Amino acid sequence: MRLGFYLIWPLLWPAPGAAEHNALLPRPQQVRYGSHQFPARGLSIHFASAPTAEDRFSAQNLSSCLSDRMGAPVPVAKDSASELALVLRRTGTGPDLPIPEERPGSESREAYSLSVTPQGGEVRASSSAGLFYGVQTLCQMIEGQGADAALPEVEIRDWPSLAYRGIMVDMSHGPLPTEEEVKLRIVAYARERHVGVVPCLELYGHLHDVFRVERYADLAAVPHGSEFNPLKPQVTSLLEDWVDQMATLFPSPFVHVGMDETWELERFAKAEAGGLGPGELYLKHFKSVAGLVNRRGRRVMVWADIFSKYPEIIAQLPAGTVVVPWSYGPENDYNHFLKPFASANVAKFIATGVTVWNQIAPDFDLSFDNIDTFLSTGRQYGISGHINTIWSDDAQVLMRSAFPGIAYGAAAGWQGAPVGIPCTPFGLIRSGPRTSGPRKHTGTI
Known part of the structure; x- marks a missing residue:
């Protein structure tokens, strides 16, 4: 889920070219775009370690997003990562669901990092929940359709501000x-x-x-x-x-x-x-x-x-x-x-x-x-x-x-x-063209 550029984000890295890419909702806490792309054609999804059922769910979710945009299946592979791979890397065994005394922030259970380069991509988190949220952001970043579908070069660090x-x-x-x-x-x-x-x-x-x-x-x-x-x-x-x-x-x-x-x-x-x-x-x-x-x-x-x-x-x-x-x-x-x-x-x-x-x-x-x-x-x-x-x-x-x-x-x-x-990047639906007066939001996302 993404915001417009008028907001001031104290935790936001410089993001050259951000306006050229998809708006993300919510806006990640830190994001930096590069100038290259990672083509989606021929890629596959891999795990860096033995996946849990929750990890597999996230991988299938990512596969569905990519496949829908490409018009061709994107496999979740069982062997080691290929040259064109998106890797899901869970580094810990944090709880999958909310627990009492949760804490927000960059080291929280739901935090994640995401990196895409011309050579491949990786979502990293300490829990399956963090991987899931990283996948949701990655799904929003796909640009183009069919054979032209690609992911932009980017580095993201994100975490919830409220637990x-x-x-x-x-x-x-x-x-x-x-x-x-x-x-x-x-x-x-x-x-x-x-x-x-x-x-x-x-x-x-x-x-x-x-x-x-x-x-x-x-x-x-x-x-x-x-x-x-x-x-x-x-x-x-x-x-x-x-x-x-x-x-x-x-x-x-x-x-x-x-x-x-x-x-x-x-x-x-x-x-x-x-x-x-x-x-x-x-x-x-x-x-x-x-x-x-x-x-x-x-x-x-x-x-x-x-x-x-x-x-x-x-x-x-x-x-x-x-x-x-x-x-x-x-x-x-x-x-x-x-x-x-x-x-x-x-x-x-x-x-x-x-x-x-x-x-x-x-x-x-x-x-x-x-x-x-x-x-x-x-x-x-x-x-x-x-x-x-x-x-x-x-x-x-x-x-x-x-x-x-x-x-x-x-x-x-x-x-x-x-x-x-x-x-906001919300798509606004109006009954007619706006002429004057305050903006009225009656639309959808």
């Missing part, structure tokens, strides 16, 4: 996959691409659909409400079952427990909590839920808005909690979302949104600005990760139209600087 980058897709208002579909079509598919799938549940509020079922109706905090009564023992038993199911289905070391927008909290605390304030009641329930998750060897993620409303309870968060402040609209100042957690030294992600709910077409101007500005503030406060979100509250979201926003968020979390609307 964790993700997309959260709300599936609670539409068709749900079966357990077998989750395992085979979501978890397995993501694993091949070095993506961990984290379950995001609602374990306090937003449960109106649950309480419509008669057997659960008396677990609500208020009649016809949407939040659990955390004082009922049956609630703990039910949540224990839910957490067990999710921990079995999803191998991720993280579980997101939701718990946002509990607007009935104050009303219930005043009437039923026996002297507990709303913040204390919320914290008590959160600690109970976190204990259920932690006992299964998982780390808790939680939306941050209620902790922000009752900042006096932040200091009592269980160790290891990851809070996720969220904001999906334009803000003049994002500091108040992050400062209380930074002061308490709590681990933080941020969540942005692709604005696609309650409207026919996504608002990319709003979405891209939200991603760039919130990420910029988040980096100042030392966030560890970025979650882009798509919500389907109105149950009529046209999900595929949001794909450009998903890609934009993925690029923004990898790069060290804002993607920047005026200078």
Whole structure:
């Protein structure tokens, strides 16, 4: 994924002739182009050492990219490298999927280097994940078609600026996959691409659909409400079952427990909590839920808005909690979302949104600005990760139209600087020729 030349990149090598080559998305941290090319005709793909299944997947991915552009098969060879070869060189045995306490940077698990000369090419990384990301960049660099297909002479070093980058897709208002579909079509598919799938549940509020079922109706905090009564023992038993199911289905070391927008909290605390304030009641329930998750060897993620409303309870968060402040609209100042957690030294992600709910077409101007500005503030406060979100509250979201926003968020979390609307290489689709006024982005990648 690539950016335009208007941006200033403190980690970018001089790149003579870069404008003559394909734009890459995300923009590598360091790139230097040469003046020669490596012809694709007659080349093959090789491994520098015994490949894992993940390495073979990357090699086949690269073979498919090259074969499509050339109109002829590019083999993944089993013998030693030939004269015209692209070599995949894994130098370590780093984890293939995200783990707790990941660190970004040039020595990170996902970092890679890529070199193409007139004599051949090499992708080098310490893990299969790094090789995979190097292959994704290499696939974008192919120039020309058929017999004229070639790779430019180049040296690249690249790594993520954030350790964790993700997309959260709300599936609670539409068709749900079966357990077998989750395992085979979501978890397995993501694993091949070095993506961990984290379950995001609602374990306090937003449960109106649950309480419509008669057997659960008396677990609500208020009649016809949407939040659990955390004082009922049956609630703990039910949540224990839910957490067990999710921990079995999803191998991720993280579980997101939701718990946002509990607007009935104050009303219930005043009437039923026996002297507990709303913040204390919320914290008590959160600690109970976190204990259920932690006992299964998982780390808790939680939306941050209620902790922000009752900042006096932040200091009592269980160790290891990851809070996720969220904001999906334009803000003049994002500091108040992050400062209380930074002061308490709590681990933080941020969540942005692709604005696609309650409207026919996504608002990319709003979405891209939200991603760039919130990420910029988040980096100042030392966030560890970025979650882009798509919500389907109105149950009529046209999900595929949001794909450009998903890609934009993925690029923004990898790069060290804002993607920047005026200078992106996105293909823009307009209903007619632009005449005057601000640029409106309603297009695709």
